[in-house]
Amino acid sequence: MKIVVLIKEVPDTWGERRLDLETGLSDRTASAPVLDEIDERAVEAALAYADAHPGTEVTVVAMAPASATATVRKALAMGATSAAHVVDDALRGADLLLTAEVLAAAVRHHGFDVVIAGNLSTDGGGGVIPAMVAELLGVPQLTGLRTLELSDSAVAGDRVSDSGTMRVSADLPAVVSITEALPEGRFTTFKGIMAAKKKPYETLDAAGLDIDPNDPATPRYIMLSVAERPPRKAGTKIVDEGDAGEKLAAFLMAEGVAR
């Protein structure tokens, strides 16, 4: 079984987050870069299967700046077998479609039975990369799974929506994305960190994957402007002097919330 896990480096969820107002990209110097927690869970799901099925190959694939090597190696230290890291400055600022094209090409280049991804990254938050990758690979997609059952020939799981829970399954090959309901990623050990240094680490670029990031024939979005979220205004405090209800009603009417 060949499992490919898509992993993204993101700014630390608990650290400061800033937008670079010139490029519209995250300011990667604002806080420590980390492996996205949802992708740690995706790696864990793959490793849990590999633990129970010796001979399983778990490859992590990342499209990220060259500086993301330590983050990719963390997934190797957790126990992944090998890594493919797509590094190319021409991919800086890649939109969702270009990112999906690159990731699908890297997955195809490596070969796969199942691809596991997070359902939503904590920085970009597009939430569509797994579905786009599945489309480009021409395989079924099972997105937003809160449980995951993998066998030699099929994958199944529960998908929760606002109105209920769906049980879904597909024959392999397939792409799945998982939610935070799946177990957290395991801790790395000293032994794992040392072993990671010797594991296969392939560096790829767009040309090597036969992708032209500047192909004028391919539709791409263009960022027209970028602005920081305005600071939140201080709220209005209503002091109850026996007339809080009236004051609240007057406030809501003034705001146009009630008449």
Ligand SMILES: Cc1cc2nc3c(=O)[nH]c(=O)nc-3n(C[C@H](O)[C@H](O)[C@H](O)COP(=O)(O)OP(=O)(O)OC[C@H]3O[C@@H](n4cnc5c(N)ncnc54)[C@H](O)[C@@H]3O)c2cc1C
């Ligand atoms: C040089 C360079 C600089 C970059 N700078 C930025 C940046 O500043 N900000 C930014 O958000 N992105 C950056 N990227 C990455 C890329 O543009 C985004 O990953 C992409 O737009 C995905 O959007 P998303 O996070 O909204 O996807 P979502 O659909 O929310 O992601 C869902 C899941 O898809 C997978 N996935 C998503 N992106 C990647 C990836 N790149 N590699 C592997 N798996 C992935 C993960 O499993 C993730 O959990 C950079 C890439 C390169 C090469």
